[in-house]
Amino acid sequence: MRLIFTYLIGLIFGTGIAISGMANPAKVLNFFDIAGTWDPSLIFVMGGAVVTAFIGYKLVFGRSAPILDTAFHLPTNRVIDAKLLGGSAVFGIGWGIAGFCPGGALPALGTGRWEVFLFTGAVIVGVFLAKFLQSRANRPARVPV
Template identity: 75%
Template sequence: MKLITTYLIGVVFGVGISISGMANPAKVLNFFDLAGHWDPSLILVMGGALATTFIGYKLVFGRSAPVFEPNFNLPGSRVIDAKLVGGSAIFGIGWGISGFCPGGALPALGTGRWEVFAFTIALVAGIFLARLLPNVGARQEEKDARIQSSS
């Protein structure tokens, strides 16, 4: 039951990404091109996703635990450090070059377009590359305290 549920959640996410335009680098880059043919569509994607998740999480965190697991598994780190800011800046540069973010590219693999596969293979290579850097190899999740939401 759990795996059928996660599959169907993936389908909902994949359909959402597909119709939103996030799977299309041309559209994504036109949003970021304020000085060109600006396409504001992504404001509605981000706004719609954020507002829905904000309300949804409020309802979900009213529960003491998820349906299929004993605990909520939330990132516990509160530290704003150079790794967070630097990593996010690097991501922004890569997103500006390629027009794909990971959440846009993964569903787009389903279109069968070779460009998406080229990006995704490079993305995975980049993740492995970053793991080789000193002091960042350990999984963030393992370092984060596994906290149970009390809100």
């Protein structure tokens, strides 16, 4: 049952991305081109997403427990550190250069464009690289003997 709901949620998200045009990198890049072919529609897409998420969070967290699990699994780290800021910067720069974010790229895979596959592959490599670097940073330092 959980897998079916996960699939349905992803399908709804992907459909929303496709209908809003956010699977088209030109639309996203035009949002950033304020002095040229500026397209403000991304503001309305983001605004609609924020309102929908706000209502959804109010409904979901009004319950004592989730429907398909025994407890809510929420992040506990509330620290704004270099890792968070660096990751945000990399995300924003990548979005501005490529016109894709990971959420918008996955539905765009259906277009069959090589750029989307290249971007998605780069995201996957980046995730594994970040995990590798994090595991190296968490290892205790070796003391020379």
